[in-house]
Amino acid sequence: METCSCVHPVDSSRSLYFASDFPHLVKNMWTRIISKQELNLPEGTIKLDHWRAVLDNESGKGIKAELTLSKDHLQPTNFQKMKVRLAMQAKRVAVCTEHYRALGDSRLKDAEPTIEFIR
Numbered sequence: 001m002e003t004c005s006c007v008h009p010v011d012s013s014r015s016l017y018f019a020s021d022f023p024h025l026v027k028n029m030w031t032r033i034i035s036k037q038e039l040n041l042p043e044g045t046i047k048l049d050h051w052r053a054v055l056d057n058e059s060g061k062g063i064k065a066e067l068t069l070s071k072d073h074l075q076p077t078n079f080q081k082m083k084v085r086l087a088m089q090a091k092r093v094a095v096c097t098e099h100y101r102a103l104g105d106s107r108l109k110d111a112e113p114t115i116e117f118i119r
Contacts, residue, residue, distance in 0.1 A: 023084045030087035044113025053107035065096045094118045
């Protein structure tokens with residue numbers, strides 16, 4: 001495993017080590033997707049439009065396949081962007097995305113990278 005460190009800027013005999021926790025990494029990536037509308041990875045492009053398509057398919061239905069996805073996940077306020085919970089909930093829609101793509105939603109035809117990312 002690689003060590004994430006650098007030389008201490010004031011004391012070169014010491015190192016600074018960096019650590020991050022998974023939920024906050026997800027939140028930071030989610031905030032990036034929201035602000036830029038997409039995230040380019042080697043596996044493909046993750047698009048916010050794929051979440052919008054799922055939300056559109058779910059709106060107005062009495063019984064929903066994805067109960068947690070809401071407008072707050074896709075258009076969060078500045079305060080909501082700080083919540084790890086919203087980012088983690090938005091990451092749970094892979095099955096719904098596959099379902100609506102199988103039903104023929106053309107907005108999801110290129111959603112494979114998004115599905116793999118949110119699994």
